[in-house]
Amino acid sequence: MKKLSPRQQSIFDFIAQFIQNHQYPPSVRDIQNGCNISSTSVVDYNLRILQREGYLRREAEVSRGIELLQETSLSQNRNYINVPVLGNIAAGEPLGIPPSETWHSNSIDNVELPPFLIQDKKEVFALRVKGESMIDALVADGDLVLMEPIDNPNNGDMVAAMLKDKEEVTLKHFYIQDGTVTLQPANSRMEAIKVPAENISVQGRVVGVIRSI
Amino acid sequence: MKKLSPRQQSIFDFIAQFIQNHQYPPSVRDIQNGCNISSTSVVDYNLRILQREGYLRREAEVSRGIELLQETSLSQNRNYINVPVLGNIAAGEPLGIPPSETWHSNSIDNVELPPFLIQDKKEVFALRVKGESMIDALVADGDLVLMEPIDNPNNGDMVAAMLKDKEEVTLKHFYIQDGTVTLQPANSRMEAIKVPAENISVQGRVVGVIRSI
DNA sequence: TTTTGTTCCGAACATACGTACTCATTTCCT
DNA sequence: AGGAAATGAGTACGTATGTTCGGAACAAAA
Numbered sequence: 001m002k003k004l005s006p007r008q009q010s011i012f013d014f015i016a017q018f019i020q021n022h023q024y025p026p027s028v029r030d031i032q033n034g035c036n037i038s039s040t041s042v043v044d045y046n047l048r049i050l051q052r053e054g055y056l057r058r059e060a061e062v063s064r065g066i067e068l069l070q071e072t073s074l075s076q077n078r079n080y081i082n083v084p085v086l087g088n089i090a091a092g093e094p095l096g097i098p099p100s101e102t103w104h105s106n107s108i109d110n111v112e113l114p115p116f117l118i119q120d121k122k123e124v125f126a127l128r129v130k131g132e133s134m135i136d137a138l139v140a141d142g143d144l145v146l147m148e149p150i151d152n153p154n155n156g157d158m159v160a161a162m163l164k165d166k167e168e169v170t171l172k173h174f175y176i177q178d179g180t181v182t183l184q185p186a187n188s189r190m191e192a193i194k195v196p197a198e199n200i201s202v203q204g205r206v207v208g209v210i211r212s213i
Numbered sequence: 214m215k216k217l218s219p220r221q222q223s224i225f226d227f228i229a230q231f232i233q234n235h236q237y238p239p240s241v242r243d244i245q246n247g248c249n250i251s252s253t254s255v256v257d258y259n260l261r262i263l264q265r266e267g268y269l270r271r272e273a274e275v276s277r278g279i280e281l282l283q284e285t286s287l288s289q290n291r292n293y294i295n296v297p298v299l300g301n302i303a304a305g306e307p308l309g310i311p312p313s314e315t316w317h318s319n320s321i322d323n324v325e326l327p328p329f330l331i332q333d334k335k336e337v338f339a340l341r342v343k344g345e346s347m348i349d350a351l352v353a354d355g356d357l358v359l360m361e362p363i364d365n366p367n368n369g370d371m372v373a374a375m376l377k378d379k380e381e382v383t384l385k386h387f388y389i390q391d392g393t394v395t396l397q398p399a400n401s402r403m404e405a406i407k408v409p410a411e412n413i414s415v416q417g418r419v420v421g422v423i424r425s426i
Numbered sequence: 427t428t429t430t431g432t433t434c435c436g437a438a439c440a441t442a443c444g445t446a447c448t449c450a451t452t453t454c455c456t
Numbered sequence: 457a458g459g460a461a462a463t464g465a466g467t468a469c470g471t472a473t474g475t476t477c478g479g480a481a482c483a484a485a486a
Contacts, residue, residue, distance in 0.1 A: 007463090017323070020295045022272070023280035024238045027443055039465045044445065046463090059235070063276035063443055063472065067236035114325045117425050135400055138351045138424075158426060187348055187400075211351075211422035212330050213371060220433085240473055252435050257475065259433090276442060276473055 004055070008046050010035045012055055015066060025066040081118045083111050083126050089145060089160065089169060090130040111144065117208050121148045124207060127160075136185035137171035139209055145171070146208035158186065158206040164199050171206055217268070221259050223248050225268055229281060238279040294331045295323050296339050302358060302373065302382060303343040324357065330421050334361045337420060340373075349398035350384035352422055358384070359421035371399065371419040377412050384419055 004012065014034045018026040026034065028043045037043055047066070050056050059065030111126060118124050129143045137158065139145060145160075153159045159174045161183060172183035172193070181200055183193040217225065227247045231239040239247065241256045250256055260279070263269050272278030324339060331337050342356045350371065352358060358373075366372045372387045374396060385396035385406070394413055396406040 005463090017295055019236075022278070023232075024272075024275075024277050025236070027276065028445090029443065037464085039467085040444080041446080041466080042464050058444095061444065061472070062237075063240070064237050065235075065444090111329065112327050114327065116324065117423070135351065138348065138353045140351045140399060143422075186353060207426050209356075209422070209424035209426075210330070213420050218433090241475090242473065250434090252437090253474080254436080254476080255434050271474095274440095274442070274474065278474090 004050075004053070005046075007035070007037070007042075008050055011043065011046055012050060012068075015056070015068060019068065025064040027064050081113050081115060081124070083113050083118070083124055083146065085111060085126045085128060085144070087127060088130045089127040090133060111210075113146075113210075117146065117210075119207075121207055124148050125204075126210075134171050136187050136190045137206075138186045139171055140211060142211070144210040144212075145206055146210070147204035148207050150202065150205040153202050153205055160203040160206065161200045162203060163195065164201060169203065174202065217263075217266070218259075220248070220250070220255075221263055224256065224259055225263060225281075228269070228279060232281065238277040238281075240277050294326050294328055294337075296326050296331070296337055296359065297323050298339045298341060298357070300340060301343045302340040303346060324423075326359075326423075330359065330423075332420075334420055337361050338417075339423075347384050349400050349403045350419075351399045352384055353424060355424070357423040357425075358419055359423070360417035361420050363415065363418040366415050366418055373416040373419065374413045375416060376408065377414060382416065387415065 011031055014031055015026055018030060018034065028040050028047070031037070031043045031047075032040055035043075047056070047058060051058050054069060056069055057067040059067075124146055127145045127147060129139055129141060129145055132141055134140075134143075134145075147160060150157075150159070153174045155175045157174050158171060160169055160171055161174065161181075162169045170183065172185055175182040175184060176197060179197050181195055181197050183195070183200075185192065224244055227244055228239055231243060231247065241253050241260070244250070244256045244260075245253055248256075260269070260271060264271050267282060269282055270280040272280075337359055340358045340360060342352055342354060342358055345354055347353075347356075347358075360373060363370075363372070366387045368388045370387050371384060373382055373384055374387065374394075375382045383396065385398055388395040388397060389410060392410050394408055394410050396408070396413075398405065
């Protein structure tokens with residue numbers, strides 16, 4: 001199959017986009033506007049080429065009678081990642097994260113997420129935030145926090161840290177120096193907490209936040 | 214959702230069948246022939262009912278602008294929604310959202326998102342937050358804000374509002390009473406702003422926030 | 427019965443949309 | 457360079473297709 005010109009690629013991509021957004025294919029004039037093409041005849045011309053090259057099929061005389069053939073851009077991209085929602089996170093409650101082997105068996109809840117949120121991180125899980133206690137971390141009630149299990153966080157990482165004495169979990173930026181850990185809220189107007197390293201345990205590293213209103 | 218008449222059921226089934234066979238929805242006359250209906254107006258009449266009852270959505274004046282809702286949510290469940298990232302949002306910069314017809318022109322960026330973030334909202338787009346100015350809304354630098362175009366926000370909605378005199382865009386909870394708009398930060402420790410309704414223009418409603426660290 | 431509401435019919439209308447045709451502009455090849 | 461081929465632009469035409477409208481057929485009330 002021949003290489004497509006930029007314009008043809010643009011048209012093909014636009015059609016795939018359009019079908020995803022609406023449930024029906026675009027008209028010639030939709031494509032014209034969407035791809036900033038000056039004339040419908042140019043669209044028709046390139047559509048014929050796309051058809052000849054096997055990228056799509058067209059039903060003659062039928063409005064929007066376009067059928068994409070190779071669904072490379074659509075169905076192939078289904079490598080979405082299933083992330084378990086292991087429970088809630090709130091101040092005053094220890095996390096109690098079960099071992100990763102049991103994650104998908106006693107499946108509480110799952111969310112499927114696009115890869116760009118996970119990247120190459122392994123064993124990402126999610127927690128539902130309860131209450132306003134994470135507000136310093138710019139995390140609201142009901143948010144979904146994506147976390148990656150980690151034992152040795154790097155300086156600057158946002159972590160879920162539990163203060164051992166208070167049994168309190170917070171989301172803060174983590175800095176360690178000379179055995180003293182500084183927990184810095186994401187909202188810099190708030191004050192940081194300094195505690196000895198042995199007084200906190202890091203439960204994981206925050207890799208994302210999802211808020212759905 | 215009400216029970217469908219035999220004719221309506223027949224029409225609905227035919228549409229699903231048709232989309233299965235071709236990749237595009239049927240025209241009114243396709244349905245007329247496929248269901249042995251004597252007039253296009255009867256098809257239109259029943260399509261309106263199907264739309265009112267929530268079985269499908271129609272785009273006015275658009276050929277084959279039919280979108281099935283029921284089966285769609287099941288079979289399309291694996292299908293992720295492509296949301297265009299239309300630009301940046303920052304205090305001091307008006308949004309300048311282009312018309313939806315031009316969204317998917319080759320230019321911009323896109324993110325694929327799972328359906329639960331979009332729900333049934335239409336024309337959702339995303340903006341990349343630049344700077345710390347949205348911190349009151351629990352939105353950090355680099356966050357992706359999902360927005361839905363809206364003209365009349367409801368009280369309590371989080372909206373992107375532009376203060377006309379200051380040319381400043383903020384994300385705040387919107388409350389209107391007696392022509393006075395109160396913009397309430399999500400972080401309740403911050404102070405609210407009260408302005409006359411005519412001094413602000415609402416650019417859209419925030420439906421989600423995505424933070425990827 | 428009359429009334430009222432729903433469904434259906436047939437035709438006509440307005441336009442959304444595919445296609446064709448002519449002429450420019452660019453790209454390619456020798 | 458020069459001519460051919462490919463690509464693009466602009467316009468016009470025909471029809472595919474959504475929409476409207478007056479009225480008939482039918483059933484359920486009143």
